[in-house]
Amino acid sequence: MTRRMLERRGFLERMTALTATAVLAPGSVLARAGARGAPAAVPGWDLPEPGEIQATDPVELTVVEAAALIRRGELSPVDLVRAYLDRIERLDATYRAFNTVTAERALADARRLAGAPGRLPLRGIPLAIKDNFFTAGVPTTANSLIFRDFIPAYDATAWARLGAAGGVLLGKTQMGPLATTAATTPEGVPTTVNAWSPADRRAGPGGSSSGSATAVAGRLAAAATGTQTGGSITSPSNAQGLTGIKPTMGRVSLHGIIPLTYTRDHVGPLARDARDAAVLLQAMAGPDPADPRTLGLPPVPDYVAAVRPDGRAARAVSGGRLRVGVLPGFVDEPEREPEEDVEADDPAARDRTRRERVRGRATAAARRQLLVRLEELGAEIVEIAPPRDWEILTSREFNNVRLPERSEIFLEELRTDVRRFGVSLSPWINGLLLPAAEFVRGQRARLLLLQRVLEEVFTRCDVVMQTEPFPFDMIGLPLIAFPIGFEETSVGVPRPIGTLLGAPPYEEDRLLALVAEYQRTTDWHARRPAEPGTFEAPGGVDRVGEPGAPYRLDVFDVMKLGE
Amino acid sequence: MPDLEPPDRPPEQDFGPSDEELDAWILARLGALGVDLSVLPEDDEDAPADRRSILASARRFLRSTPAAIADFELDPLGPPPAMYPSEMTGWTDE
Numbered sequence: 246m247t248r249r250m251l252e253r254r255g256f257l258e259r260m261t262a263l264t265a266t267a268v269l270a271p272g273s274v275l276a277r278a279g280a281r282g283a284p285a286a287v288p289g290w291d292l293p294e295p296g297e298i299q300a301t302d303p304v305e306l307t308v309v310e311a312a313a314l315i316r317r318g319e320l321s322p323v324d325l326v327r328a329y330l331d332r333i334e335r336l337d338a339t340y341r342a343f344n345t346v347t348a349e350r351a352l353a354d355a356r357r358l359a360g361a362p363g364r365l366p367l368r369g370i371p372l373a374i375k376d377n378f379f380t381a382g383v384p385t386t387a388n389s390l391i392f393r394d395f396i397p398a399y400d401a402t403a404w405a406r407l408g409a410a411g412g413v414l415l416g417k418t419q420m421g422p423l424a425t426t427a428a429t430t431p432e433g434v435p436t437t438v439n440a441w442s443p444a445d446r447r448a449g450p451g452g453s454s455s456g457s458a459t460a461v462a463g464r465l466a467a468a469a470t471g472t473q474t475g476g477s478i479t480s481p482s483n484a485q486g487l488t489g490i491k492p493t494m495g496r497v498s499l500h501g502i503i504p505l506t507y508t509r510d511h512v513g514p515l516a517r518d519a520r521d522a523a524v525l526l527q528a529m530a531g532p533d534p535a536d537p538r539t540l541g542l543p544p545v546p547d548y549v550a551a552v553r554p555d556g557r558a559a560r561a562v563s564g565g566r567l568r569v570g571v572l573p574g575f576v577d578e579p580e581r582e583p584e585e586d587v588e589a590d591d592p593a594a595r596d597r598t599r600r601e602r603v604r605g606r607a608t609a610a611a612r613r614q615l616l617v618r619l620e621e622l623g624a625e626i627v628e629i630a631p632p633r634d635w636e637i638l639t640s641r642e643f644n645n646v647r648l649p650e651r652s653e654i655f656l657e658e659l660r661t662d663v664r665r666f667g668v669s670l671s672p673w674i675n676g677l678l679l680p681a682a683e684f685v686r687g688q689r690a691r692l693l694l695l696q697r698v699l700e701e702v703f704t705r706c707d708v709v710m711q712t713e714p715f716p717f718d719m720i721g722l723p724l725i726a727f728p729i730g731f732e733e734t735s736v737g738v739p740r741p742i743g744t745l746l747g748a749p750p751y752e753e754d755r756l757l758a759l760v761a762e763y764q765r766t767t768d769w770h771a772r773r774p775a776e777p778g779t780f781e782a783p784g785g786v787d788r789v790g791e792p793g794a795p796y797r798l799d800v801f802d803v804m805k806l807g808e
Numbered sequence: 809m810p811d812l813e814p815p816d817r818p819p820e821q822d823f824g825p826s827d828e829e830l831d832a833w834i835l836a837r838l839g840a841l842g843v844d845l846s847v848l849p850e851d852d853e854d855a856p857a858d859r860r861s862i863l864a865s866a867r868r869f870l871r872s873t874p875a876a877i878a879d880f881e882l883d884p885l886g887p888p889p890a891m892y893p894s895e896m897t898g899w900t901d902e
Binding site for chain 2: 431432433493494495507508538541542543634637638640641642643645646656659660662663664666667668670671674675677678679680682683685686687688689690691692693694695696699720721722749750751799800801804
């Protein structure tokens with residue numbers, strides 16, 4: 246019996262006897278708490294060899310490729326960082342990926358790292374860090390009026406570990422306000438664009454890690470960090486053709502990251518491929534005494550080994566020992582709406598409906614091709630039924646159980662001036678209104694949902710395709726997002742199509758291994774958007790958007806969109 | 809005068825509280841916590857948030873979420889509350 250099966254069976258047996266709850270209480274949201282995380286140890290692992298490197302432009306190199314060239318002395322960290330800074334200077338006015346660019350510090354760090362002794366896996370690698378991560382001496386705003394003038398005194402543990410591994414801070418990325426929705430102004434006007442279609446506001450960047458995704462996709466950073474409470478790593482990754490991983494709850498420390506929901510916030514990388522995602526996760530993961538959520542968990546596996554082509558994890562895929570579960574409807578095309586159901590007098594609604602239908606068909610086709618390719622790689626595709634009560638336990642109403650946590654975190658700010666929340670206010674107000682009995686029932690429902698996922702899904706498959714991030718976000722299970730195709734849009738710009746794959750607790754290595762195998766035989770992840778300004782909308786129009794007034798989120802949009 | 813449906817009130821919940829009753833409850837609850845919505849404009853489409861839209865969102869929330877959760881029956885001897893359910897699977901190691 247494998248160790249993984251022992252963990253799962255033991256857990257289920259314990260749940261029948263368990264009567265107590267464990268509530269972990271991290272420290273204060275603001276720097277006045279003064280707590281610092283564990284000093285980041287210099288990691289003792291090496292990156293995989295990249296194989297043949299075809300890119301000639303430094304910004305086209307993946308993390309693994311750039312690190313290899315730097316290690317061999319064929320690329321200078323200073324030249325690499327300078328290439329990214331030049332690109333940021335030229336293009337970020339269009340992409341709007343960054344809140345703060347730390348150009349001088351980045352170059353200084355690159356010079357220091359160029360001559361630094363020792364093995365540093367990420368020596369000189371330019372990284373973009375989401376603006377809810379504390380970065381000592383660098384403004385950290387979470388795109389919120391509340392943190393407008395905040396400069397933390399210490400680094401978030403996750404960023405400190407990337408820095409200790411040799412990573413260079415290029416800057417802090419734009420994000421949805423307080424890690425909700427996508428990047429907007431406090432009034433709800435979208436800012437960061439999708440790197441694939443900067444002139445088309447209808448194709449959003451995804452959120453809330455919008456700037457992180459745009460920076461990586463737009464070649465303004467080699468890789469980036471994000472956080473996820475309700476899709477905020479995986480959604481922008483899928484929107485922009487990236488590989489993003491949200492690990493198991495507690496796998497990466499949340500110390501020094503402005504919280505949104507203590508029990509659902511996760512930290513992870515947004516990268517160009519599974520190898521890069523594995524490398525960043527390896528650097529960040531592990532116990533941190535400053536975050537009790539990371540303590541007492543199974544050891545961090547070797548993610549880098551998991552993505553090696555000759556590794557044991559890869560052989561498990563090709564040897565037919567990996568079962569990929571597929572829920573009903575995963576490859577179905579959207580049902581065609583009767584014409585009379587679409588408002589005849591609303592051209593914008595008709596256009597939106599038509600575009601959603603086109604995208605739905607393209608997504609269904611890409612998913613079918615994905616399953617065929619996974620079978621060719623040796624995986625077994627298993628159709629599985631959703632667990633009992635899946636629809637209600639993963640409904641919007643049960644998802645709303647997360648809201649009181651954010652209201653508690655920001656209670657002082659709500660009592661001071663609600664206007665500081667801008668357009669994002671409604672979820673914070675609604676979180677103050679959920680009665681305690683329903684909140685407790687919601688926490689019981691989370692455990693029930695996890696029990697059923699383990700008993701009814703992961704006894705029949707090893708990993709499972711997902712169409713939405715919320716269920717696995719609710720119960721803290723790992724998810725990986727990766728590109729599986731493109732939609733050729735009506736305006737002639739390719740739009741990435743991605744998917745989600747979930748796994749049991751602490752099995753991020755299995756997710757990374759499967760996606761790495763898939764990416765060895767496909768090239769969706771290797772494609773990159775056209776440079777801004779090379780796209781011309783039909784009719785020579787400079788910007789494509791909804792007819793009428795400029796689009797702006799309202800309070801109802803904020804309640805519907807995730808984090 | 810036509811008998812108009814009150815705004816934001818699902819027809820199947822005629823027995824439930826009215827908009828005015830819910831607004832009173834919401835404002836009382838917020839007031840007890842010291843959260844003041846009166847700093848927001850009353851009704852301004854151009855403002856990031858106004859009282860009208862915040863209260864409408866809150867009414868919609870209260871008419872949907874608490875009842876949906878309460879309607880899902882759980883055996884009292886069933887699963888306890890777990891704020892970190894996935895982490896509990898890692899506690900099996902002796």
